[in-house]
Amino acid sequence: MRSLAYARFELVRTFRNGRLLVFSLGFPLILFFVIATPNRNEHNFNGSGISVPLYYMVGLVAFGAMSGLISSGSRIAAERTDGWTRQLRITPLKPSAYFFAKALTGYALAGVTMILLYASGISLGVSLGGGRWLEMTGLIVVACIPFAVLGILLGHLLTADSIGPAVGGVVSLLALVSGTWFPLGSHGLLHDIAQFLPSYWLVRASHVSLGGQAWPAGGWIVVLAWTLVLAVIARYAYLRDTARV
């Protein structure tokens, strides 16, 4: 009950922040239409066997969800600057409940981005069977977990004035090397490096349209490993973060 009170509070607060909503929801949508509309009839994008609207729908879900989840760090950094985090520390709120509320809020934003992009994708001819939609959505939700944790971690490590560039840089770099903007091909150095990034597997969720398995075991292992490592560091960062900022 107590942890839910805080989660509810965070959700209400976030969805009241009009400017935050406009930018975090609007930007991926605009990019999607700008990139996908001219190429809506390309059904074998760069030899990947995936249509351009599907590829960019998932790519921009990846981009939008990543930036939505990581940018919860910006809000945390601002809250620390204002002393709110210290105020919360002198309540019985448990770290797990705090993490839950922050991740839930990030996911709520990411979820709205996802729904808007799905609708946009369908409007440009994306069509998948019901099972494929569910499978793809499930993979996206799982692949987002490390980014939810990363956002909280960055929020507790960085200050309000340094986190903007950090979040922008991390999201751009991950999006680029993970194939958000163009398919990486099936070999080469970039492809080999990208395999070890959770964002690569987030973009790979679009492969459900090809049938078979979108994620081999390696994808699950990468996402799980990042989640565990980041969660351990984030917990440590949160627990030691009681000083004045």
Add this chain to the structure above:
Amino acid sequence: MAGMQTEHTIGVELRGAAKSYRTAGTVVRAVRGIDVSIEPGETVALLGPNGAGKSTTIDMVLGLISPDAGTVSLLGGPPRAAVAGGLVGAMLQVGALIRDVKVRELVAMMAALHPHPLGVDEALELAGLADIADRRTHKLSGGQAQRVRFAIALAPDPAILILDEPTVGMDVEARRAFWLSVRAFAARGKTIIFATHYLEEADAYADRAVLMSRGRVVADGPTSEIRGRVGTRTIRATLPEADTTELASLPGVNSADRRGDAIVLICSDSDMAVRALLDAHPDVRDIEIASAGLEDAFIELTADPDHALADAEQQEALA
């Protein structure tokens, strides 16, 4: 929970508590081993100039930082346990209030985090927020924001209430209303610790003052006792011609100062001083004798005659 407050004879206790920070290669010994014991139901002012160690002490009491040495206990247990039990409320020195919520929503959420909170309406009422409960937090004046922080501190219905410079940003009237609320809350048997720069607040609202300077407790007792400890009195008089060096050498006078036509003598023995003054200057007029204020005591007790010693200690700590 009311039982819990009466079981303990000690509300807040620091024993040999010390805390140092390392900044830019220097060790700053913020608190240098202090012993303070506060009974349940006491209202105690923590006084001292900037850098005295008040905020570090408060952070240790709240369990936000752990002492390097010594112990801190609240109601017989570690601070974290008291916080987890909802026994502690605090008004911290912070920047802006959290945004995009109404005052009532914020106070209600904070109350909901605690096991035995005050009613939301009661907390709003006590903090004087009833008429602005539906306003957004980022649209409040400085004084209103301070009252919201006060309501947040009251929301847990804490046994121990900690206020760090609570009246900063409040005007005179808001300040008076605030202290009335604090007293009303104290009357419920609560332990209250407040840090302040304002000596008159300590004088008027605390049962006792703990005076800190350079990380140490330099005086601890009722404010009247602290004033008395300095034992000086001040003589003010009109005497346009006299030389201050000569006045300072009069028996019973520690120092002399001139303010226009007036002289101010700080005296260790004002009886002797006033006789000597009248003998030496029969034309002296408008004589007033006053006991030293808390402010004088404050300055005398917190003045640091040996910076060199402190610096040497700092070097030693580095090595």
